[in-house]
Amino acid sequence: MSCLIIVGGQWGDEGKGKVISYICSKDKPDVIARGGVGPNAGHTVNVKGKSYGIRMVPTGFPHKEAKLAIGAGVLVDPEVLLKEVEMLKEFNVKERLIVDYRAGIIEEKHKLMDRQDEHLSKEIGTTGSGCGPANVDRVLRILKQAKDIEELKEFLGDVSELLNDTLDNGGDVLIEGTQGTFLSLYYGTYPYVTSKDTTASSFAADVGIGPTKVDDVLVVFKSYPTRVGAGPFPTEMSEEEAERLGLVEYGTVTGRRRRVGYFDFEMAKKACRLNGATQIAITGLDKYDKSCYGVREYNKLTKKARDFIEKIEEVTKVPVTIISTGPGMNQTIDLRAEKL
Ligand code: GTP
Ligand code: IMP
Ligand code: MG
Numbered sequence: 001m002s003c004l005i006i007v008g009g010q011w012g013d014e015g016k017g018k019v020i021s022y023i024c025s026k027d028k029p030d031v032i033a034r035g036g037v038g039p040n041a042g043h044t045v046n047v048k049g050k051s052y053g054i055r056m057v058p059t060g061f062p063h064k065e066a067k068l069a070i071g072a073g074v075l076v077d078p079e080v081l082l083k084e085v086e087m088l089k090e091f092n093v094k095e096r097l098i099v100d101y102r103a104g105i106i107e108e109k110h111k112l113m114d115r116q117d118e119h120l121s122k123e124i125g126t127t128g129s130g131c132g133p134a135n136v137d138r139v140l141r142i143l144k145q146a147k148d149i150e151e152l153k154e155f156l157g158d159v160s161e162l163l164n165d166t167l168d169n170g171g172d173v174l175i176e177g178t179q180g181t182f183l184s185l186y187y188g189t190y191p192y193v194t195s196k197d198t199t200a201s202s203f204a205a206d207v208g209i210g211p212t213k214v215d216d217v218l219v220v221f222k223s224y225p226t227r228v229g230a231g232p233f234p235t236e237m238s239e240e241e242a243e244r245l246g247l248v249e250y251g252t253v254t255g256r257r258r259r260v261g262y263f264d265f266e267m268a269k270k271a272c273r274l275n276g277a278t279q280i281a282i283t284g285l286d287k288y289d290k291s292c293y294g295v296r297e298y299n300k301l302t303k304k305a306r307d308f309i310e311k312i313e314e315v316t317k318v319p320v321t322i323i324s325t326g327p328g329m330n331q332t333i334d335l336r337a338e339k340l
Contacts, residue, residue, distance in 0.1 A: 001027045001172040002215040005035075005200045006281075008180030009219040009271035011227040013251070013258065015283030016220050017043030017059040018324055020176050022332050023218075024060035030171035031067045032060035033163060035203030036178030037196050038075030038106060038134070040127040042252025043178070046327050052088070053252045055129075056081040058176055061091045062329075068093060069159045072102035073196075073206030075134050077111075078151055098157035100208070101147040104138045106130040124192055125229030127253050132195040160208020167213055177203040181219075181271040192231025200275040218321070219277040221268055223288035223308070226258035235261035247287060263288075263308075265315045272316045279340070281322035282309060286331075295325045298333050 006023070008014045020043070024032060039055040046052075047062045054061075056076065058068045070076060076099060085093050110130030113120075117133075120126045137143040146152050163173050179198040182188045186197045196202065200217045204210070227233050228251045242248055242260040249258040272280070286293035289305045298306070301323075309320050321340065323333040 001029055001174065003167055003173045003175070003209065003213050004216045004218060005175040005177060005203050005214055006218050006220065007177040007200050007203065007275050008198070009221045009268060009275070010180045010225040011182050012041070012178070012180040013226050013228070013249070014180060014220040014222045015324060016176065016178070017045045017054065018283060018327060018329070019218070019220050019281045019322060020059045020174070021045045021047070021062050022322070022324075022329050024063035024066065024174060025329060026334070027172065027174075028063055029060070029066055029174040031069055031163060031166050031173045032058040032063070032176065033069040033071055033159060033173060033207040034058040034074060034176045034178070035071050035206030036074060036176070036198065037194050038129065038131045039077045039080045040129040040131045040194065040253065041178035044252055044327070046329060054084060055253060057084045057088060057093055057097070060174060060176065061088055061093055064091060066096065067098060067162065068096045069098045069157075069162060069207065070100060070103060071159050071207030072100040073202070075104045075106050075131050076146055076152070077106040077130065078149055082151060097155050098159060098162060099146050099152055099155040100159040101145065101156045103146040104134055105144040105146060105149055106134045107144065110134040110137070123230065129253065135195040163207055163209050164213070167209070175203050175207055181274055182267070184274075187274050189231045192229065216278045217275050218279040218281055219271055219275050219318070220281045220283060221263070221271070221312070223263055223282060223284040224260050225263065226260050228254065228256050228258050233259055233261050235264045237261055245287075265311065268312060269316045272318050277316070277318045279321040279336070280312065280316065280318050281324065282312065282320055283324040285323050286325045292325050294331045296331070296333055298323070298335060301333075
């Protein structure tokens, strides 16, 4: 692995949580570091039949030997973070967590502004987690940093130094990106985007490593993309069609119903370019073809499913190395050994 970045290739909620927890359990990186915007993200991790909705702690937490880092570029909501640390007690998160001392802090006023501002809450349809307003204050250079917060003292560290030391000593680092490529402030469907760039380059910067240190970028796509909040969605299907196909989903953070659409191959190609993808993971293949549910070998997939995977590779010119056939960690086809 050395240094792998995992990125969402659509509008978030691609199932990065599932893919990350699978890779962590299998490859056992020394450090799992979270980049991305902040607690606007919600990942679902299923461990031994139990489901965890996580917004701040790196989703690789089930791999108990790894250090869990939150990079300087990430916004931290201390209330959300401390609650998760408590909730994940059995995974010893408290003993393994390092929050970069320069991380920005979300305060109550940022959440209020996010929820009360008409433009943000109604027109853009933000998550209301305070990320946008906190990033505004950061740009104004008045935002508090993690080092200013008493309750975070025991977790403070220098994530950039930790990652660079780990890589220099031959260790493995997994960087988790949140959101998705087309929610990027630069490359997404502006103004219906989040408050920061959400491509692989930014995630490297978030955790303090240079581009030359990155070995692999894995872009995650779901077979039927979803989007929450307002904004263009060229391949969107009607709510009735989503119900008929059994594709109804609700957001982990806001509980809002997710809009659903058909896979957009050209968009996937763009996402691969914007992120410099070296690998692709496809999630929800069981939604694309129900008879693929839980399948763990490529040649046991139906022709319909294999054709879909092969078309993605043909259009993007990037190998599909991981295929998820259900929400469980082991409902996975891992083709990395043969394709890389
Ligand atoms: P973001 O950071 O918001 O992008 O989170 P995420 O990418 O981790 O996705 P999220 O957990 O918000 O939503 C994905 C949903 O799909 C979760 O409920 C997962 O349990 C589920 N899921 C992931 N992979 C699969 C799969 O292969 N099949 C099925 N049926 N569900 C899946
Ligand atoms: P904000 O990031 O809360 O400012 O929200 C801006 C837009 O990004 C809204 O459309 C949100 O629904 C969307 N968004 C932000 N984070 C995520 C995520 O993790 N998954 C899906 N959508 C997100
Ligand atoms: Mg999500």
